[in-house]
Amino acid sequence: MLRAVGAAALAVLLAACTGAPAPAPPDLRKFTAQKLTWSPCGDGLDCAHLTVPLDYAAPDGKTVTVGLLRHKEAKQRIGSLVVDPGGPGASGTALAASLAKSPAAAPLRDRFDLVGFDPRGVGTSEPRITCRSDAELDADRATDTESDMSPEGVKKQLAETTAYGAKCVEATKYGKEFLANVGTRDVVRDLDVLRAALGDEKLTYLGYSYGTQIGAAYAEAYPRNVRAMVLDGAIDPAQGLVESLVTQAAGFQDALDEFGKWCAARGDCALGRDPARTTDAFQRLARPLIAKPAPAGARHLSFEDAVTGTFGGLYSRGDWTALNNALAQLAEGNGRTLLAFADDYYQRDPDGHYSGAIDAYFAVRCVDHARVTDRAEIDRAHEKMVAGAPFLAGGTPDTSELDICSTWPVAPTSAEHAPHAPGLPKPLVVSTTHDPATPYQQGVDLAKDLGGHLLTYEGVQHTVFLQGNACVDRAGVAYLLDGTLPATARC
Structure with missing residues (x-):
């Protein structure tokens, strides 16, 4: 069965077929060139906020902020390792704080600044979805x-869900305008602004669960801006x-x-x-x-x-x-x-x-x-x-x-589609055979679509990298450090 083409890719194809010029990308230099102001926030960690457009179609309009947390003590620094735990709704700053204490992550802390971000609307980002x-x-x-x-129960449920959506509009700053710009499409744009503001020519990224959807969408939008990418507990964007x-x-x-x-x-x-x-x-x-x-x-x-x-x-x-x-x-x-x-x-x-x-x-x-x-x-x-x-x-x-x-x-x-990212360095996709939340086949499909290396973990759990399995941890760390893909396909 053919899978749907992504909206952005479709726009480019239509422009090519009709001869119409593709729309010029917005000028984001005032965002990509911003200097992040880091302040101590306990336990040897630093915090900051990244300013981004509320609506990338109107970059000169309202702005919002993305919450950041950094652990910085790399001795032979490669760059930043940006991390996200998924959700949607989970906090990347909390994940970075946890990895800052994790023995399994010690080889990465020696070479990378660990940077966690809370996607727009989440955690320490402002405004928050409420x-x-x-x-x-x-x-x-x-x-x-x-x-x-x-029928009566369903009618009541729909009335409740309609009221719930109205509450979200009323209680969230900027209301519908913000809710219309909180999806993965916009998180990916924020992530590329973050990469530039961190001073990294290319992104090194670790995403778990929904964080793999962010990673896959970033890879599709900016394949040549990727250095390395570990995607663990994969979501299939075609579903x-x-x-x-x-x-x-x-x-x-x-x-x-x-x-x-x-x-x-x-x-x-x-x-x-x-x-x-x-x-x-x-x-x-x-x-x-x-x-x-x-x-x-x-x-x-x-x-x-x-x-x-x-x-x-x-x-x-x-x-x-x-x-x-x-x-x-x-x-x-x-x-x-x-x-x-x-x-x-x-x-x-x-x-x-x-x-x-x-x-x-x-x-x-x-x-x-x-x-x-x-x-x-x-x-x-x-x-x-x-x-x-x-x-x-x-x-x-x-x-x-x-x-x-x-x-x-x-x-x-956004629309469901199989990602296509020509020019992307091979990502490492980790998928667990009995993962309850993101079943195994989704990782198989994502690795195939992105041309990545699939590492299968035999077990029952949701995500595994940097959680104590020596085989998976060795493979993921080696890949992030020097791009070496594991010789093995199973752990």
């Missing part, structure tokens, strides 16, 4: 409106919103099945000793929460949060013992630990404050994908998700994403 208050998000999580698929959600649901089912095999070998498995019945056992624990949430300290655990908490526990095999304990606790009528998993997933701190990552997630996803408005298609997507991930039966948090994007107040700014 939609719901902490109390509103708590209240939304505590109910399971997505479980009601009756539409429905396909990406269906594929991810199946990925979490696969991870739950692997968890069931591991758990069944234990004497204390909360889901029983028969791995073939893992899904049934999970459903027996979770489905009653639709009608009666479980006590969880001063709060309650809903079905939605039970699913989300389980998602969070499946991200890394290192969390499986704690996830088993949380499910065993739920079997006794206590949802506290599984709710803590969900809180971590939603980035809710112990004081009840949210980071804003979830609102940013929806804002970016809704402008990065073609809009799906046909109710029948949304219903079929829900059916496919549950068919591929039966442990979700009864309701799923991801149903709301389709509804939110169907009523989003601004139009998409």
Whole structure:
């Protein structure tokens, strides 16, 4: 099947075919030549803000800022290593601060300044995407409106998602104008301004999860500005919103099945000793929460949060013992630990404050994908998700994403397509065989589309580089230092 051509590439092709001149790129020299003002921000780290146009089509208009954090102590400096952890909505400054302390990243700190950036609208960037208050998000999580698929339930959901979009417009500075310019298209432009402001002729980049989508889009837009690029936990930019959600649901089912095999070998498995019945056992624990949430300290655990908490526990095999304990606790009528998993997933701190990552997630996803408005298609997507991930039966948090994007107040700014980046140095794409959030095949497809080297990690977790696997870490570090691609294809 032919994949869609990217909008920018299509514009160039049309100009070539018609003889019309391609539009001149905007003059961004006042942004690319800016001098970053770094200030100490604790633990030997420096922070700054990068000024960029709110709308690249109007570079002389309003500006916004991108939050930065740097660890600088390279002895034989190659340049900057720019990092992003994904999301959308996750903080690159937080990732850089973490890598500044990581033993696995020590060889990189010797040769690179580590630079994390918070994509526009996220974290320390200003303005921030803001939609719901902490109390509103708590209240939304505590109910399971997505479980009601009756015509009345669907009508109520659409009314709620329309109101949600309106709140985002009202609560976010510059409203629709900003929300229309928060997608990957604009983050990539910010990233190239950052590269220039850092004084790097070419970009060295490490992206995880959604950070791989940023990396792939940058590679397509600026292939000759890339020095090296590691993309771990890859997203396939050719997947539409429905396909990406269906594929991810199946990925979490696969991870739950692997968890069931591991758990069944234990004497204390909360889901029983028969791995073939893992899904049934999970459903027996979770489905009653639709009608009666479980006590969880001063709060309650809903079905939605039970699913989300389980998602969070499946991200890394290192969390499986704690996830088993949380499910065993739920079997006794206590949802506290599984709710803590969900809180971590939603980035809710112990004081009840949210980071804003979830609102940013929806804002970016809704402008990065073609809009799906046909109710029948949304219903079929829900059916496919549950068919591929039966442990979700009864309701799923991801149903709301389709509804939110169907009523989003601004139009998409990107279209799904296979990336094409002639002249790009070979990137290193790392893909894990049982990655729940970005299933393995997506990395296979991205490596093929970008002409990159695929490094397969045999395991069950979401992303792996610089997380303690010696084989993957050696390969990634050597590649970033001198461009040497690994001789091996598997770790």
